[in-house]
Amino acid sequence: MSQIEGIELDGHGPVYDQIKRAVTARIRSGAWKPGDRLPSEAELSQSLAAARMTVNRALRELTEDGLLVRRRRAGTFVAQPDAPAALLKIVDMAKAIPARGQAYGYRCETDETVPAPDAIAKAMRLPLGARLQHVECLHTADGEIVEFEERWINLALLPEAAHAGFGEEGPGGWLLRAAPWTEAEHTVSAINAGPDLARRLGVAPGAACLVLERRTFQGNDVVTYARLTHPGARHAMTERFSPET
Amino acid sequence: MSQIEGIELDGHGPVYDQIKRAVTARIRSGAWKPGDRLPSEAELSQSLAAARMTVNRALRELTEDGLLVRRRRAGTFVAQPDAPAALLKIVDMAKAIPARGQAYGYRCETDETVPAPDAIAKAMRLPLGARLQHVECLHTADGEIVEFEERWINLALLPEAAHAGFGEEGPGGWLLRAAPWTEAEHTVSAINAGPDLARRLGVAPGAACLVLERRTFQGNDVVTYARLTHPGARHAMTERFSPET
DNA sequence: AGCGGCTAATTGTCTATACAATAAAGTCCC
DNA sequence: GGGACTTTATTGTATAGACAATTAGCCGCT
Numbered sequence A, B: 001m002s003q004i005e006g007i008e009l010d011g012h013g014p015v016y017d018q019i020k021r022a023v024t025a026r027i028r029s030g031a032w033k034p035g036d037r038l039p040s041e042a043e044l045s046q047s048l049a050a051a052r053m054t055v056n057r058a059l060r061e062l063t064e065d066g067l068l069v070r071r072r073r074a075g076t077f078v079a080q081p082d083a084p085a086a087l088l089k090i091v092d093m094a095k096a097i098p099a100r101g102q103a104y105g106y107r108c109e110t111d112e113t114v115p116a117p118d119a120i121a122k123a124m125r126l127p128l129g130a131r132l133q134h135v136e137c138l139h140t141a142d143g144e145i146v147e148f149e150e151r152w153i154n155l156a157l158l159p160e161a162a163h164a165g166f167g168e169e170g171p172g173g174w175l176l177r178a179a180p181w182t183e184a185e186h187t188v189s190a191i192n193a194g195p196d197l198a199r200r201l202g203v204a205p206g207a208a209c210l211v212l213e214r215r216t217f218q219g220n221d222v223v224t225y226a227r228l229t230h231p232g233a234r235h236a237m238t239e240r241f242s243p244e245t
Numbered sequence C: 001a002g003c004g005g006c007t008a009a010t011t012g013t014c015t016a017t018a019c020a021a022t023a024a025a026g027t028c029c030c
Numbered sequence D: 001g002g003g004a005c006t007t008t009a010t011t012g013t014a015t016a017g018a019c020a021a022t023t024a025g026c027c028g029c030t
Helices: A015-029 A041-048 A052-064 A095-097 A116-124 A157-163 A171-177 A194-201 B015-029 B041-048 B052-064 B093-099 B118-123 B171-178 B195-201
Strands: A068-071 A076-079 A086-090 A104-115 A131-141 A144-154 A183-192 A209-220 A223-231 A237-239 B068-071 B073-080 B086-090 B106-116 B131-141 B144-154 B183-190 B208-218 B221-231 B237-241
Touching: A015 A052, A041 B068, A052 A068, A076 B073, A076 B131, A095 A104, A095 A131, A095 A144, A116 A223, A144 A171, A144 A194, A157 A171, A171 A223, A183 B183, A194 A223, A209 B208, B015 B052, B015 B171, B041 B052, B052 B068, B093 B131, B093 B144, B093 B171, B118 B221, B144 B171, B171 B221, B195 B221
Parallel strands: none
Antiparallel strands: A068 A076, A086 B086, A104 A131, A131 A144, A144 A223, A183 A209, A183 B208, A183 B237, A209 A223, A209 B183, A237 B183, B068 B073, B106 B131, B131 B144, B144 B221, B183 B208, B208 B221
16 A cells, blocks of 8 residues: 655755655656545655655645645545636736836826716725826837826825825836735726727727726725726737746 | 734634734734834744744745745845736636626537648747647637637647547637646737627627637647637626735 | 954754644444 | 444644754954
8 A cells, every 4th residue: 555656855955845846746747647645744754754744834835836635634635737727917017118128108197186987986886976086197118108097096095195296106106105905806808999098099099909907905995996008909918827836 | 122012813723824814914004014124033933922933834924925025134024015916817718607607608610630820830839830739619608709719739749639529628628637737828918800700709890809818838838829819898807816815 | 444254143944743623434323 | 224423544733942044244354
């Protein structure tokens, strides 16, 4: 029983990390398949000449990464490769553009205090006419418009926003400093540019645009709602991601 | 020095978790601000009457979550709330649609072995004319088309794909079982539907569509390339996410 | 002032041990 | 056979102690 033929460590880096790599390699190579049971911590601990706590840490972290599943008394199993749960990271333009080696530009077009319009009040779960700071601005990369930002900030939660002045800096950075947030919700969709939007983005009316909507929460209250529109042809979001960490 | 006035644990659940919650609460409440230094592990261990290993685990996990930053000899600090690094999870239609309580439907339109067309060969980093399995299919929710999938599978890596038969099941599920993958890359963009695409999706020509492209890697080789097109108006991807875990 | 080396504070890891919690498997009794 | 109880393998957590690795800060020298 327990044919634990040589799982071998490579001697590079911390032991728990070596164990993680060794187990990962076994799974990757197909030697251990989804549903297979691994040797128990006690067995591994002995066969690897490591403390059980060290083995435990390795297996625990692999479990957090979704590579393993563990059940008390039953054992540790190779996880079924679940959803290719891919993630798309959504980044702040003011940071992403310089990171790509392009010149970042910002232009503020609107910065005013207004009562909440119907649709916005609903999206922000606020009573009709609640006071909001409304900002409209453009982000450019090497002079080309890559994002049109429409932003509403809940003045009941962040009264300072009314006097922050978004002429020089976008609301993104300011909010990051001013507002701790607990949760965010994103929606991605595609729309045809209407005449007004087309003019602002400098694209033909009807052109496809990528829209990212973001609601940021403080507990159950919506702190801010943003609608970020990108010319579809001109801008794409790319993210590379690996499951193992 | 070190005014560690009462960080208090609540007695619910594991100690390391209590510590995580207590520290998180401090940061959330603003009592500890970005850049502030926390008491050392030794101090916390004493003031909380917990072993240093336990404190270490709590702080380590919070560091992995990006809430803290740690430097040897310097100490543990509250992290600058970095990018509101928002994540959009990309899900498999065959799973996502039933999860939303809608009836999932699948229809295969093409399932053939072909030499790689120019653009695809380039995207998959393959020589021109390499053998690929080409699948085109539709995913519906309550009868409405929500995704048009164009899929190319590298037969050099997965020869079984030629005889898998994608008439009943989409390539997504099959690939999940057949192909271990190490990395994936996603690109999101928006396009105007051309005549052909409009017909297939059942939308007006020129309608905005959301396009998700996915390349899945095995090491440096591209296993499969997928182009998933969604009618922009009819479908949006939403994801809620919180930074603390 | 600047450079180099020493000291010590702090995190990072590993170990051995202990006990708690869980749940699979077995046992007994009807 | 099946339900209730007991056993026991396995993971989950906590602890104390040790040493390694890193590096900020200090001291001394030039």
